[in-house]
Amino acid sequence: MKTDTIAAIATAMSDSGIGIIRVSGDQAFTVVDKIYRNKKNERVLTKYATHTIHYGFIVDINITEENETIIDEVMVTVMKAPRSYTTEDTVEINCHGGILMMRKILDTVIKSGARIAEPGEFTKRAFLNGRIDLSKAEAVMDIIHAGNEFALQSSVKQLKGSVSDKIRKLRENILYEIAYIESALDDPEHISLDGYHDRLSEKTESVSSELRALLHSADDGRMLREGINTVIVGKPNAGKSSILNLMVGEEKAIVTDIAGTTRDTLEEVISLGGITLNIVDTAGIRNTQDVVEKIGVERARKISADADLILYVVDSSLPLDENDRDIMRMIRDKNTIVLLNKSDLEEVVCEDEILKEIRNTCAALCEKVKIVKTSARMDSGMEEVMDLIREMFFHGKILYNDQVYITNMRHKEAIREALDSMNQVEKSLEMDMPEDFYSIDLMSAYASLGRIIGEEVGDDLVNEIFSKFCMGK
């Protein structure tokens, strides 16, 4: 059973030296106690005095096997209510920074019973518990509002089409069963539950196994379009597609081809030593009257606006022109790597010249830009580009879109809850409980899955009952 104890990564999602995972709520100590061991490998967290800090380890608890594996060496800070930011019991886990490590720990905290905090939730609690003053109220409401808008927009959008289809299907299946049970309960003289036990048993098993599969894919980050959104831009024929091919080709690990991308943009996912890049190749940008091409250019602008990283490909054998300035204005203040491509040809545009142009056109970009000479044809310079990306990422220059990750965590949480509910249904079936007990847990599973695709329960059940079953009178 989920408690109302919340957790989140409190520090920036970057490769800083130290990361903090904050856990707050009445179960904060119990939750962390399950996964924290002191240096003698003892479970002692709940015995610590308030406002003390302790050395120890976070372990991955695997309930089925009894062996625990150490995830990280940490310092935990224990703060008892009401002397904490939220005025609730709070534990802060200071771990080694590093995105993967922080995630792993947060994931473990969630598994042991906390839930992912909503945007602004720590502050909201601090405020509601009287900890912070009135002047902050407006700001807190805005954070929640903005976070919510973002979540509403992104959580469904980020979901891969195949995943949301699967979840819809599962929900439909579950709802049908609830409606069947409920209409039989409401109208026992018209609808009978004879022999239903076995049918539901089968159904439950198949739903559970699909949920388990989904959970695995969520664990591997395969549910969402997760990763650094990288966009390749440039004038036509600057060599953008060759660069893409090189990047994809060098990294043999193409995870997926995401279907549904437009004719004029191509999206690839590559993995760069633990970092996932979503690379989008866009149509060449130039001032054009051609309608179809115009649409492509417009789209490129849009995609670039959402990018975490821009790879700006410049044909160094041709002079810069108005189209280049257009592109620079479009990139504005994005993290950018300029690829002076076609370095095998005679150089017309040199590093200094492009920097000068950038300074003149869009000064803000100067600080965020790195320049590399490449030749797609000779396959030179790409190694340097890759190193640069890695470096920018690990030094926190490129901020990983942590919302996507958080969304993924929420989805996982929801699937886990749905799975728990289905297990409860199985248990009730085994114990031969009356049918009305099954529908309670089926409904919870239905509601949990709904959260993933942003759908409420509402009148779904009543509608399903009336549309699928012929009620009497």
Place this chain on the structure above:
Amino acid sequence: MPKMFDKSYVQEKVDVCVVGAGHAGCEAALACARLGLKTVIFTVSVDSIALMPCNPNIGGTSKGHLVREIDALGGEMGKNIDKTFIQSKMLNRSKGPAVHSLRAQADKAEYSREMRKVLENQENLTIKQAEICKILTEDYNCYSGEECIATKKITGVMTFTGAVYECKAVILCTGTYLKARCLCGEAITYTGPNGLQAADHLTESLESLGIEMRRFKTGTPARMDGNSIDYSKMEEQFGDEKVIPFSFSTDPEDVQIDQVSCWLTYTNEKTHDIIRSNLDRSPIYAGIIEGTGPRYCPSIEDKVVKFSDKERHQVFIEPEGIHTSEMYVGGMSSSLPEDVQLAMYRTVPGLEHCKIVRNAYAIEYDCINPKQLYPTLEFKDIKGLFSCGQFNGSSGYEEAAAQGLIAGINASLTIFGKQPVVIDRSQAYIGVLIDDLVTKENFEPYRMMTSRAEYRLLLRQDNADLRLRRIGYEVGLVSEEIYTKTLHKKKMIEEEINRLKNTVIGAAKENQEFLTAHGSALLKTGTNLAELMCRPELSYEKLAEIDPKRTPLPDDVIEQVEIEVKYEGYIERQMRQVEQYKKMEKKKIPADLDYNDISSLRLEARQKLIAYKPVSVGQASRISGVSPADISVLLIYLEHYHRV
């Protein structure tokens, strides 16, 4: 053309005027009068008090719960059906205790007569046959510090003949009578149910007060002459051998009567063919009916069209009473023309030679969108105006009676200057019913269903007294004596459960033999009686063998002990959910809160909140279109609001 009065005059000064004497009106009027208020109940026909114009039964799934709850609170419906039933059944007995539901066939005429007797004998209550055509109000300014958005206040009602009854509160329960129109095929009459006079004048008065009206539709099947039915072609449906009364105050011995039977038969392809080939003559399919009909009680036309793959539909033939041969044809309500009806009914086995006494018909009527009400059933904009029953967009006798009781209680408490009663979703089906009505968008007459109650394991028909007697007692509708009895029952239950939990059962030989005999797993270590009772194959009764210290307890106590022990895990889970739910219900929202002030609310949420003006954050969270993040914003705003 009817002609209204020329001059009005003040007839009388009273406390409460109840408009309508159906199931809602009766409960409302009785509650007010019993609490000591001078009450008048108006009806277009005194002969139609507590009329059952549709099905001849009280109770059924979830509705039986409502009747039990009404009874626990001190209402009349349960007692009245106990006096007048002719068959009774506990439905869903093979399923969990939460969905056991009592349903009784009523002798309709007797039911109506008995209720009328109760009304007539009630001190403080006057019955008046008159059509109310105007609600009288005056402007109202909320005093400072009053949480209020009302702009008007009730002063009285006026009848068609011009008599004014001045009063402090009005309870509207006009059922299906407002601008009623009955349809039987192409034939249309402007009457209420059963050919009774419609009430054509009140709607206009309500609209002029700013009340938003809507139109709903419902229907009823034909009644047959029982002498023309061949029962040998039908399956006989008996009542329960041991009848359980509805009312907690009825002596179970008094309800062990000779019961009458109902009969089951089926439609067939021939029936469906007739319906299909005449659909163009159905006012619904021809588009003549504009009101929204209920999906849970579809006409036979609807069933045949929507579930075309079903080869047959059940038809229940139910007696309308003992002193009449009329039979109700359950499952075949229709608005097809008379000739088609007869042809269609005569395809059903046993009805080949049937004679129709009353035709099936559809009825349309004016009602309100109940979002205009507080959960107390008082109009937000008009102080002292309450409403209940089908007028609020619900359906069913029991739903109506439940609201009537609450409206009556709250009209009275308001007059006394006391805090009104709001029963929440975790306390009773009545709470679910009213909360759904005033919080959710309803597009059809609202019917209670067990699936609507999220905490239904706690809201059982068997424990309605334990849940609600206290409220009835505090309000003043339940006597000290009865309340003390309930407290005593509660104590016995608690003590017995404690005893079971603390009675250790070791792995002794006689215990193991007992378990073997009942096909139950043997004990490895000691346990207690409560643990053993959780095993599906064991029960309180069976455990008597290894529980010699047991003292005899009343059946209703044992029933509670058994349920609470057997389903403890599930019940506890729901109780935890209830705790969470209560937290949000306790956070009240001031009635005059200006949502336009909260810029961080999403536009859709803001509009919905303005339209519904929820009384608590909990209620706000149940309005569709209000997201959890909007609730967070609201919480912070409220905190801010309270601190300033």
